[in-house]
Amino acid sequence: MPQADNGAGLSQSLERGLAILSAFTPERPALGISELARMLALTRSTTHRYVATLATLGYLQQDDSTRRYRLGPRVLDLGFSTLGSLELREIAAPHLRRLTDSTGHTSNLAIRDDTDVILIDRVRGRQGRYHHLEFSLHVGSRLPSYCSATGKALLAFMPRPELDRLLDRIDFVQRGPRTLTDRAALLAELENVRRTGVAVNDEELDSALRSIAAPVRSRSGEVVAAVNVAIPWSPVGMDELVSEYGPALRATARQIAAGVI
Amino acid sequence: MPQADNGAGLSQSLERGLAILSAFTPERPALGISELARMLALTRSTTHRYVATLATLGYLQQDDSTRRYRLGPRVLDLGFSTLGSLELREIAAPHLRRLTDSTGHTSNLAIRDDTDVILIDRVRGRQGRYHHLEFSLHVGSRLPSYCSATGKALLAFMPRPELDRLLDRIDFVQRGPRTLTDRAALLAELENVRRTGVAVNDEELDSALRSIAAPVRSRSGEVVAAVNVAIPWSPVGMDELVSEYGPALRATARQIAAGVI
DNA sequence: TACGGCGTTCTAATATTCGGAACATGCCAC
DNA sequence: GTGGCATGTTCCGAATATTAGAACGCCGTA
Structure with a gap:
């Protein structure tokens, strides 16, 4: 045959x-x-x-x-030799820990795989609130980039033609109360990310789930990863949270970048 | 050809x-x-x-x-779908966390793969001391069973003929100041494990590294995993540590076993 | 400029793989 | 019981997917 x-x-x-x-x-x-x-x-x-x-x-x-x-x-060996091969992870680890120690919140390091982001390191904060999705995340988890802070940080600085081809492949599904469900809204948001250097996720992945992320650049200036902190829900406005956590995130991203050979 | x-x-x-x-x-x-x-x-x-x-x-x-x-x-996906498939891990997770919360020390859940053990879950304690090897361990890490507490807990209750075949494949390398470097010594130690229900590792894997483990049994009575706590070095005798931590470990192992369907 | 190494592409020959058929087993309905 | 059906497994001839050699373009270095 x-x-x-x-x-x-x-x-x-x-x-x-x-x-x-x-x-x-x-x-x-x-x-x-x-x-x-x-x-x-x-x-x-x-x-x-x-x-x-x-x-x-x-x-x-x-x-x-x-x-x-x-x-x-x-099969486990395969997966973990992948993780061990990522030198970025080793460089970032102490900075992630410091970020969590100083903010008290869970922080993550993520890379992009096509339209998804993958968590490659994660430092859990004090388990104050108990958010179901947040709790289930772990190293290796995949999230859609269009509705996560790390994802937006990773998309924002892509070359435009490549970004366009990637957006074509995204299926905008409503996952949280404020998910950006169309391409135009996401593009506008990415423009904000480029302007402020910080990406936010305000209940776009799930309700009561917020996060702020900053892109990590390689020596050559390319965005290769993103760091974020997950912020338990509170009545505080997103702008206020960005002022509170933005500087620490940008600093962490800068420190990680400085260690990248 | x-x-x-x-x-x-x-x-x-x-x-x-x-x-x-x-x-x-x-x-x-x-x-x-x-x-x-x-x-x-x-x-x-x-x-x-x-x-x-x-x-x-x-x-x-x-x-x-x-x-x-x-x-x-x-490749990461493969590894993590293995982890996710282990229901044992999910059952054990809260008990591990409680063990670490109550003792303050890092705890692990391990399964056996031939002559090795593999960590399938790990809850880090307060990073008081900084032991290099201890620090480098993570979910997915492999350790030789002959010189780890979890390994001895997993070997001790194997059927004798199967254990004998496995021991044939072990290469007894001195890894710490007190490594058991021959088969007879290990067999004697496994007898202790069966008697007390608890396995110890007293600087057998690396210096200044101690740990105590207990076997986790399935419904049918078979030992399917082991839990341990890593104990930072102190001048206290091993016997004393066993009295201090043994009961909590056995209790944790029992609670995990009770959750196994 | 010649050389050696690299990743890559092409091709004919065949070893490796394929899938149908058949077997042993266990399960369920009758 | 007993027939039927689904399962995991083994066998084997047919032939397809794989193999390895040769050749290409490229990059460094001598």
Whole structure:
């Protein structure tokens, strides 16, 4: 059966094997061969061969009783060698901690991956309030950039043509009471970010969730990351919070940038 | 060129592709095609095809200036969906936090992967002392089980034949001033663990590093994880520390076990 | 200018992978 | 019980996806 060409000379087996690994999520932590085969439109025998390979390498584990498979510990190694490879993270760590110590609030370091941001470091503040979403965030979490402070800080300084192509791919979904749900509103907001050097998230991702972020620049001036502090809800206006936390954030971002080789 | 059979019907391409991903470490975060090809004894063209596949899928990123490759953000997703899939981690989280709050010390939840333990959750205590190794540990870290408290807690209750096979694979390296450097000493120590229900690490992994751990059992009675607290060095004797922290650890382990479905 | 190394592309040959068929097992309804 | 259905697993011939060599363009250095 001649198969459609994948495009350029890509490895079908590798692609399929990784698709199998990606099929496991916290919501579906255990999957059987037939289940996987249906999901990926493969035959059971082919699926079994990939799964057997992944299992012998330690990337999957078979449950003795149900005969289904789940992710194995080897997969963790992959993820954490990624984190360890990010020198930015090491440079930023002490500055993040200082930011949290001085403000009392949770701070994060985030990078952009296409239309998302990914938290690559996180220092939890005193767990005063208990915001469900905030609490569930952890290193490795993905958030849409259009409705997060770090995301806006990362988008604001992109070259315009690249930004336009990226915005085309964004699906503006209302996630909080004040989410910016169209491109024009986001663009206007990004203009504010460029003017003030600080990005805010005022209940755009979830209600009662606010945050302020600043971009981190590399030696060459490119924005490579963003730092933020999450601010528990209070009746204080956003402008006031920006005056209160903005300087510390900009300072932290500057200090991190100074350490980047 | 007929190639040696890998064993059973395993997927060569998948195996090689994953070997490429594994070749990236925090020490060697960026690798070129030729470099990878030499490491894995492959031709450059074959290596390139795998790398191109991994790059288009987002698992690798190419550095524009050096043309070398580094791990991409997609790899993080894999690792963290593993963590998210561990329901044990979610169950244990609040109990770990309580343990750290009440003792003031860093606590960990660990599972075993063959001869290693892997930290799957970690709550940092007040950073009073600054122990270099302790500080560098994080979720995802691997430690040898023979010289860690969690490791001994996890080994102690293994069925004897399985334990014997595992011990054969252990290389007893002196890592701290009191490392148990032979099998007999470790076996004797595991007997203590079974008797007291608590495992200790008294400068066996590194100097000035002590820790106490307790095993966590599943519904069926099997030991599936271990909790520990790291204890900053003090002139107090280990026995005294066990009396001080042992009950809280056993209680925490019991509470976690009670939550396991 | 010649050289060696690099990442990359192309291609013919074939080893590796594919998928249908068949087996053993466990589960459920009847 | 018993038949049916779904599962994980194994086998094997067919052929596709993969392989490795050669060649390209590029970049440094000698």
